[in-house]
Amino acid sequence: MAELNITRVDKIYHSRKGDVHAVKALDLAVKPGEIVALLGSSGCGKTSTLRMIAGFEEVSNGSITLGGKAIHTLPPAARGVAMAFEAYSLYPPLTIGENMSFALKSSRLPQAEQEKRVKDMAEMLEIADILNKYPSSVSGGQQQRASLGRALVRDAGLYLLDEPMGQLEPQLRAVLRGRIKHYLREHNCTTILVTHDQTEANALADRIAVMEGGILQQYATPAELKARPANLFTGTFIGEPPMNVFAADVSSAADRVSFTVEGGTTLSYPASDMSDALRQRLAQTPRISLGIRPHALHLGDGPVRGKVMACQWLGDQTHVAVDVAGRTVVSASQERVSRATGSDVSLNVAARDLHLFDHASGNAIAHGGTLA
């Protein structure tokens, strides 16, 4: 229930082969009771960040405070932090139940209260039936839930969850996500969740910190990340299927703004669809990267023409891969669509669904007709 502040934190790993700058000047503030997801691909620095907060890695530069107290110089035991490990890390000689109650031993809770907590937690995570078994005799998914339970039963200022649901079956995952979010809310737990699964991040987190190459790319709510990505990386990283990106030349006439993409296709919009500030900016920016989310690229009459490569109905949405001047573009629709392979289609996109990025830096210029 404490507030976490990470200020200008660097992590540099020294080795004979040279230094690796895993986390670069990270600033992150987590409000009391907030659930924050660190999202990124492997090696983006998210786990290093988590381990610095837990105290398993030293902070190379900067500071970390929890509830106003600097913790980055304290040993892990003194930080008041609970953690669920990706590799479970249960103690092999103890049963699942003992593993979970173990962390409560040092707390001064009465024995009955400890037992009740472990029992309730085990029921929530659906592992009540294996409390007397040893870690080596249960499945990976059960071990992972035990590891999660071991962290959540504790009273801690901050909960760190490292890929807490990676090993669970998809059906169980959706149910547990709901229960865990409810539990974290109810107990007002400040939580940092590390994941590479954006569905998990979207479902659980209040805010998501997207990391890449050790740098925080964007820190925003799930909705904002999707609607207003700060740069091309976030734009393409968030969203399934990923955003279609084209290099485009901008030409502005008195009443129209046109984007000519590779292959010669031109998307033209009335100038009134764009704000004045954006038009002024585009007048100085002849070349941009144009991002269009598959769900915003609609099949039907439009300026983008191509041939259908594949049409896939996924049960709840259709993905259509279209060859546009040698490039594969994906269009997604909530409806069931069938188009024969090789047939000609045209696609359209509204001005409000355009994401414009600086071609050189990748930073966002505009989303949906207004400056970013």
Add this chain to the structure above:
Amino acid sequence: MDHSSSLEKILRSVAITLVLVFFLFPIAWIFLMSLQTNETILSIPPSLAFTPIIDNYTALITGQLRTAAGSLQLNFMQNMFNSVLLSVCSVALSLVLGVPAAYAFARFKFRLGEDIAFTLLSFRFAPALLVLLPLSLYFKTLGLTNTYIGLIWVYQLICLPLILWIVRGYFEDISPDIEHAYRIAGNSWWRTFTRISIPLAKPGIAAAGLLAFIFAWNNFVFALILASADKQPVTVGALAFVTASGIQYGQIAAAIIISITPTLALALYAQRYLVEGLSMGAVKG
């Protein structure tokens, strides 16, 4: 095993029997020798029909060796005591020094870490006699010749590298996150080391300790050069059986049987831990 044919079963039994005979025959033969007099041992052809005697054992235990040339003082039991003392103390010291060192080498990357670990291992490469010549001179100067402390110190050359490298491997196999989980639950580094790391590496520590004990027990050359009669272990003490009136085969056999007993007992005891370690199979968490 259900799918193997009866022929396979028979062949397997035959193979196991052959292996057992090959390894156990010398020990059984020595045991039989230890119950015979020199005359029956040396009779040709050898016969299994003899009257067992325990004179060889009583001679060793009382320290009176009667030969054709007369009675001879033997301090086999003193040798035995020396062997136990030297081996136990050497292994204990090696465990106290080696287990924390093994943990450090497994967990922490530090300057020259690998070089230090390799240097310690390289003690095992050096021919013992090459080391002993300068060492005996130093020991004279330091007054360590013919002392238990000096011998235990030298025995570290045998035990320490063995324990260090075997236990290091076991520590490396334990996921650091198991320790992290314990530490973040409010426990100090030292508590984590003693409560989590050492128990999880126990099978490895037992195996390494046992091996080190056997190597220390069987050592001959260090004690031969650095110790005189009252500090010598059984390996060196056995030389006393080569007497003016011939070689006392019966007593040698009895001495062998007595001197392998502690190692055998220890191996049988430690085997429990070894099997437990292999069947646990979840050290990696």
